[in-house]
Amino acid sequence: MDGRTFFRAFRGGGGGKNGMSELVRLTEVTKVYQGGITGALNGVSLIVEKGEFTAIMGPSGSGKSTLLNLVAGLDRPTSGSVAVGGTDLGKLGESGLARFRRDNIGFVFQFFYLLPNLTSLENVLIPAQLKGSDATARARELLGQLGIQDIADRFPARLSGGQQQRVAIARALINSPTLLLADEPTGALDTHTGDQVMELLGQLNRDGQTILLVTHDAKLATRHAARVISVMDGKIVDDARLESPERAASEVIRVRSEEASR
């Protein structure tokens, strides 16, 4: 994959690991759903820095998707506050929230949610059109960098799952969001295709994109995300920052057997 320079160019060379600054702040957030406790949140506080690739893990019903939806401004907390890029989402009305999402958030879902009667290119362009900008050139380049330029004029029904998810990623990136949110983006893909999609997200992050990923796949989460937050029963139970030193194979795996006797 040689998308490096491309993505950096689009992002104006910004972002990156140094010069951390706060992008997301959740303060004592609770979310209560009527008629049940699944997906509820119970006093969650969390800060995500710019440039981080953070994975949120937890069993289904633990509240991890709720967390993502609150950060995206798709849902409002019962109490507590959510701020993204210094904007307190609680102070925004519905149209303000819609504008916030359009300008700041890219969202990738498990089941792609492409509009079936639009081509790949047209799907990618939707967020830009909502903004009133013509981004056809950028859309085509995004498709190229994601390796799917040749399917620009095809409809979703004629695409594989991996291709559909790439189109969805291009759509999420078209407005250069400050924050890319991904909710089980590999959940509907086979292992190999899922690996490729995750590799793309890893590449985006290396080029400065802040990413918040919800997944239940610890293998995939730890491959790219250096921070893994575990959510259980609506609470953050662990917040691990992982190291990535070069380790000798024998420090990581030892194939053992009983002594070579007998």
Place this chain on the structure above:
Amino acid sequence: MSLKFGVLGLLKGEPLHGYEVKNRFEAMLGGTWEVNIGQIYTTLQRLERDGLVRPIGRRGDRGKLQYELSPEGHKALDQWLAQPDSGPQQLHEDIYVKLLLATRIANGDLKGLLARQKRAYLQRLRDLNRLEERARRDGRVDLARLVRGALLHTEADLKWMDELSSERFGAEEGARTE
């Protein structure tokens, strides 16, 4: 056991002397298993005693003595390869004993132990991911498969920690420790 058959398997390709066996064995295992030359010589001697390999040429400097598979050696290797690995599950790691002890000593409060262990497994997953990447970069598909197995095992360990931590499993009352 698998050192013995590893040596047999390497000799199936061509006759080798002790150091070649050591080097090729370690290269095959990609650094996940280091053997000393003494173990290799001991293994070769036992294999010769059992009639599974035989030396080529005159016995002299053992560093220069090459070995080849005997027909019995071929048979033993094929049999071993055809057999499933059906022994008892090997639980080598300290955590299994720690867990049992902590259940008694810490009066069943495992929170700290489980949280620390979970971190360690997450870090190991990350390290394994890097190892898998490296193996693929080096064109070592066989080694990447081995790492993949380790990844899945560690994922299972992580799920085990989560299960023990969750309220349903972790706080079982009156857990018997007999």
